[in-house]
Amino acid sequence: MFLFIIFGVVLYALAYVGLLLMARHARKDESSIPIGAFIGTIATSWALSLGFVAADIWTLNAQADREVSAERSAIIRLIGNADVDVLNKPELAQALEVYRDNVIRDEWGKNHNLFPAESVEETLQDIRIIIMEIARSDAPAVIVSQTVGIFDDLQEARNTRLAIASTMIDQYKWYMLLTLTVLTAIAIVAVHADRVRAGMRALALYVLTATVSIWILTIHASPYSGVEQIQPDALQLNVDRL
Template sequence: MFIVFHQLPLAPMFIVILSISTLVCWLLIGLVRFCVPRLGYPPDEPLPIRDSIINTSGALFALIVAFSAAGIWNDAVSARNAVQREADAVESAMILSTALPEEARAMLLARLRAYLSGVIAIDWPAMAASTPTDDPVFDQSERHLLGALEHVSRQNAAPGGSAAYGPLLDRLIEIRQARLARLASSQSGVSWAQWFAMWLISTATLLSIVICNSHAFRMQIVAAHLYVIVVSAAYFVILTHDRPFIGKVSVQPTALQALVAH
């Protein structure tokens, strides 16, 4: 939903978030200052609204931000673990291939290198664009892995085959499992319902601050803008880490790139 924000450099991303939040802040200030006199309340007297509503809605916003941040952290850890598992399994398969006959070893290494090249050149840009995991673009790299799996499975089932084919087959299956976990992690992130809830609660809290300080214009501006800065920082952190494979702090294929020339 917010892929345009995710792909921004960090400084422009924060400036955009702060600008949008400030715009909403001034719209609420203008709305309150327009409505208060028309509802029959003196502009220079406190409104009959308790300050506790600010504490309540602020606590709710902090709670949902903490809930979302915990999910984002778990998604990021899972994504990094999946990439590392994939790289470790590929490296193990390359090492085990040394026990194969020269022709079989060369063919397997060629397929694994083609798979790695496809993952780096095709999978990563597709994940950065938030492409659905069932998109045919991911088939281009997977076909090399499936070809290796088919060949090793056939050789493992053949009588008199090398004893290395069994462990090698296990490594290839592990590569595929790690690949599926990586692709699943690329679709993780904060849901639209969480975004809506955070926006609604933060806007309600800001509105409460503006209303409770409507009798003192300077204090109204100071209090509202302090809250805007805090909320913008929270949104900035969440947007920066929301998608594991999108943005300037995303997971990179460094471990896989080191194996291409292995």
């Protein structure tokens, strides 16, 4: 937040200097002042740019929520298939608990889901071997096929989780947003060149709005970090309840 306060102060200070310079020029040539409606041409573009970035962020966060639910569901279903009344494979349930612990500790905790953890890869291989042993046994083909499908769902959910964490909002959208933020401030200065006090108030309101808006976007930019980050508690609680 401190960096955004600095950003807002610097933006206001530069815009204020520009306002004073334009006010001096406006006293010499009043016809050079744009009409008030001119602000809308740039401010609308700024608002649209803000909306584009926000839409990408909310979409990414919603997808991250879905993938956590999918991974949790796959773990629960596999543990259900490992039950004594189905496949009677307690080692499969134990391996899934190890997978859960490694994901929470290493992949989610240490790596912030930015790259795979070796411990999780090894656990997945252990689960894969157990499922292959089940496939070679006299277990019902339907249950075996279902277990293989659920394991594929688990791997897909994990891969998507890692992909989401490493996916960033296109940097050019951020560049466009910051550029239009500055240009909108310049437009406000231009149309208030003959009313310095009103221009100061307009700039203060705009800089506050722009700074808070961009700050809110940045703290939500990554689903697995920041104030509203997704926690791995769902994986922890659901497995322990079984």
